[in-house]
Amino acid sequence: MFSSDSESDLEVLEQLSDWESNTDSDSDGEIRAASRGYKRINFMQSLDDAEFTFRFRLNKSLVQLLLTQLMPFVRVTSARNHGVSPLHQLLLTLRFYALGTMLISVADFVGVSISTAGRIVRDISSAIANMYDEYIIVHQQSAEKFYRIAGFPRVLAAIDCTHIRIQSPCHVVGEEFRNRKGYFSLNVQAICDADLKFMNVVARWPGSAHDATIFNNSILRAQCDAGQFGNRWLLGDSAYPNRPYLLTSILTPNTGGEHRYNEAHIKTRNTIERTFGIWKRRFPVVALTMRLSLPKVQAIIIATAVLHNICRSNNLEEVPAEVELPPADIIEELQNMNVQDVSERASLINNYFS
Structure with missing residues (x-):
């Protein structure tokens, strides 16, 4: 969170933006950072399990597992990171996910310059995001758990x-990203299984895009149609x-069957709201405003979704957010009554809930 009496955080975060880069100043910053001679702490040894998990949002065993998978894609020695070890690059990125927008804190935490910290977060986030197909998979094994x-029978997903809050990308297209609540955002679509794991995540639409528009233009819809x-x-x-293949609740239920259908539908669909809540509490970076370029924001969204699934698959307990999060947005979507196909819903209500 930004302090009210200082603009230093804003100045730091601006250095992350793709549209503000200065090679000379970056180089000078790297030299100054290297000359400080930081002695990097072995957090695996210095922190107990609970404190380590609280700071880095993953426990030690999961960090080791993730590090093994990331090793082929992490630069260890280069002019850009001055030999920051893969472990410290990963921990710096996880610390950034835990603190949200405080890049200056994670830079000091590991002992690197601000520009180096920004590049590490970018590179590690991209590497984790590239593991999407391994950890975020549409499957059909949750129907019994949903039931x-x-x-509610035969549920594939909610x-x-x-x-996801962002700063205005630029004055040319910025207003496309202003959502109906007045702030700039990406409107991220996701589906989840009954274990509260993501099965599909789409993180490329501006905040002004309607949920139905995102779905209608998604690969998921094409798969359903097929x-x-x-x-x-x-x-x-x-x-x-x-x-x-997509059922919604009834706005004005009349019969007993419709009321029972609505109750079952709402309780079952709540799994996606719970999934979003757990994801944002574990990784507050996706709950706060990200003042980064769009490619970096998208990489972080996908990377944290991958990490969320890793945590759920390994039964890692939820951890509270380390920073204050904004209140959850109130859902006020208006129903689009055009081209509704309610025959499947009506059949289900008549044959099952009545």
Whole structure:
């Protein structure tokens, strides 16, 4: 969080932007940082398990596992990072995810210049994001677990969008990223399974894009249209149109079956809201305003989603946010009543919930 009596954090964060780079000043900064002679701490030894997990959001064993996978993609010796070890590069990036926008803190934490810290965060985030296909997978094994929540059958996943706050990219296209609540954001679509793990994440649409627009232009929709997931359903809120494979709740239920359908639908769909909440608390960087260029923001969103799944798959306990997070946005989406296909929903209500 920024202090009210200092602009130093803003000045630091501006150095991260792709549109503000100065080779000479970066070089001078690198020389000054190298000349300080920081002795980097072995946090694996100096911190106990609980403190390590709180600071870096992953425990020691998961950091070691992740480090092994990242080693082929991490630069160890170059003019850009002055020999910062892969472990310290990873820990610096994880610390940035934990603190949100305080890049100056993570630079001092490991003993590097601000520009070096920015490059490390960029490189490590991109390397983790490239592991997407390994850890974020659409599968059909959660139907039984979804059913246990509220008795809703044949559920593939819950779907929703969440806004990730950013600074205005530039004056030319900036207004495209201003959402209906007035701030700049990326509107990120995700689906999750019953274990609160991401199965698909789309992080390329500006904040002004409607949830239904994002879905209609996604590969996920094309897969659903092609019948790739059989008779499974996605559960979405009223921002989405009904489809044979995407069911929403009923705005004005009348019959007992419709009320039971709504109750089961809402309880089951809540899994995606819980997933977003756990993700943002573990990695506050995606809950606060990111003052970075769009490619860096997108890499961080995907990287933290990958890390979220790693934590869930290894049953790592939730950890509270280390910084104060903004209140959760209130969902006020308006239902798009055009081209609704409610036949599948009506059939389900008549045959199952009535």
